[in-house]
Amino acid sequence: MASIMIKVAREGLISKALKTADIGPTSGDSIIYEIRDVPEGKTVDDVIAAFRTYKPGDKEYEIDWAALAS
Numbered sequence: 001m002a003s004i005m006i007k008v009a010r011e012g013l014i015s016k017a018l019k020t021a022d023i024g025p026t027s028g029d030s031i032i033y034e035i036r037d038v039p040e041g042k043t044v045d046d047v048i049a050a051f052r053t054y055k056p057g058d059k060e061y062e063i064d065w066a067a068l069a070s
Contacts, residue, residue, distance in 0.1 A: 001037045001065075004047045008033065014051060016044045023061040031061070038065045 005017035010029045021032045033056065035047050042065070050068040 001039060002042075004035045004038050004044055006033050006035060006044070006048060006051060007031070008051075014048045016048075024059075034062045035068065036062060036064050 005019055005021055005023075006014055007017040007021070007026075008014050008031045017032050023032045023034050025031050033051070035051070038047060047065075047068070050065075051063075054063070054068050056063060
């Protein structure tokens, strides 16, 4: 199982974030999320596609893959 970091810009653009990025809001008006327990074989694009339909809670920056996939 892997952990994938993604960045969501204020405009809604979602992209891969650096593995070393701190989770949470950034000074550049984006939010970094850590998606945990991503199964082998899933790509960053798979994670981004699943995240598009997910509505994270307030201050929820660490999300399990199972929550995205349901």
